[in-house]
Amino acid sequence: MPSSSPPPSTLTEGVQLYQADPVQLQAELAAGLLAPHASVSPKFFYDRLGSHLFDAITELPEYYPTRTEAAIFRQCLADMAQHLPAQAVWIDLGAGSCAKAARLFGTVNPAAYVPVDISAAYLTQALEPLRREHPDLPMLGVGMDFSAHWALPAEAQGWLADRGLDAAPRCVFYPGSSIGNFGPDDALRLLAESHAVCRAGGKGSGLLIGVDRVKDVGLLEPAYDDALGVTAAFNRNLLLHVNRQLGSDFNPAGWDHVAFFNREASRIEMHLAARRPQTVRWPGGQRGFETGERIHTENSYKWQPAAFADLLQRAGFGQPLHWTDPQGWFSVFWAPA
Numbered sequence: 001m002p003s004s005s006p007p008p009s010t011l012t013e014g015v016q017l018y019q020a021d022p023v024q025l026q027a028e029l030a031a032g033l034l035a036p037h038a039s040v041s042p043k044f045f046y047d048r049l050g051s052h053l054f055d056a057i058t059e060l061p062e063y064y065p066t067r068t069e070a071a072i073f074r075q076c077l078a079d080m081a082q083h084l085p086a087q088a089v090w091i092d093l094g095a096g097s098c099a100k101a102a103r104l105f106g107t108v109n110p111a112a113y114v115p116v117d118i119s120a121a122y123l124t125q126a127l128e129p130l131r132r133e134h135p136d137l138p139m140l141g142v143g144m145d146f147s148a149h150w151a152l153p154a155e156a157q158g159w160l161a162d163r164g165l166d167a168a169p170r171c172v173f174y175p176g177s178s179i180g181n182f183g184p185d186d187a188l189r190l191l192a193e194s195h196a197v198c199r200a201g202g203k204g205s206g207l208l209i210g211v212d213r214v215k216d217v218g219l220l221e222p223a224y225d226d227a228l229g230v231t232a233a234f235n236r237n238l239l240l241h242v243n244r245q246l247g248s249d250f251n252p253a254g255w256d257h258v259a260f261f262n263r264e265a266s267r268i269e270m271h272l273a274a275r276r277p278q279t280v281r282w283p284g285g286q287r288g289f290e291t292g293e294r295i296h297t298e299n300s301y302k303w304q305p306a307a308f309a310d311l312l313q314r315a316g317f318g319q320p321l322h323w324t325d326p327q328g329w330f331s332v333f334w335a336p337a
Contacts, residue, residue, distance in 0.1 A: 026245065042298040073104065087109065088169040091152065095116060096122065174209045175209070206335055212302050214266060237252070254275050
């Protein structure tokens with residue numbers, strides 16, 4: 001969770017708010033593993049290896065969201081740009097490699113770029129070449145966990161003010177359908193917080209967000225259970241991250257990757273299922289698992305366009321605009337603040 005008194009920055013031209021509290025993380029992990037239906041937050045996917053594995057997933061033929069969203073931007077960006085604010089501060093949530101935003105810079109001409117990501121080390125690495133490619137574009141990396149609460153930190157607001165950009169319009173950019181990792185109530189909360197960030201900027205501010213849509217299960221499930229097993233490796237790597245954080249003794253080879261579409265909840269679910277009876281131990285605790293017993297590791301909610309447009313307006317945004325691909329698999333929304 002973000003600290004109220006951030007330590008000195010560990011990013012080049014950046015703000016490091018997220019400091020992992022080992023005791024808090026261990027308590028969170030133990031509580032999830034000891035729950036009647038064991039679970040681990042998907043934020044534990046994203047250690048250094050997990051971030052690279054996710055980048056590999058986006059290259060897989062089965063994983064349609066990345067390439068479909070990219071095609072929408074290629075085909076519709078000129079139209080989008082007529083509605084987006086000029087010379088805006090682009091705030092990139094869950095920026096990762098920063099590649100998605102960087103591809104838009106030539107058209108949207110941002111005044112500054114503020115990528116936000118929980119994995120500060122990965123963000124630092126991503127910004128180095130981007131700064132060389134765009135030496136005149138001010139960039140500020142923000143390392144923070146926005147999953148429970150999201151607001152632009154005071155340090156970032158001061159950085160903008162120092163550059164005369166505190167009153168500039170803001171474009172909160174949240175591509176990749178990552179909003180699907182939040183249940184409807186938490187998604188509404190995150191969107192409302194994004195609306196508050198936008199409203200603090202100048203006229204024309206808003207949210208540009210990618211949203212995965214409900215579609216045939218034959219397309220949905222392979223995207224989360226690919227033939228090469230990259231997503232399975234991504235899922236199992238979470239156990240290695242848990243071992244380092246909790247001091248547990250998970251053996252990834254003892255777990256199967258499970259992914260399926262829960263039609264009633266309108267979400268893909270990912271789990272790890274025990275291949276055999278086993279007991280996992282960590283300092284101060286343990287949990288026995290029977291064959292087939294699962295650890296719930298991720299949800300990815302899928303939306304109908306009308307329902308998501310309604311969610312945006314409930315969060316405080318105005319009437320959104322909407323672009324999609326010819327198959328109707330994915331949507332990009334612009335929601336004015």
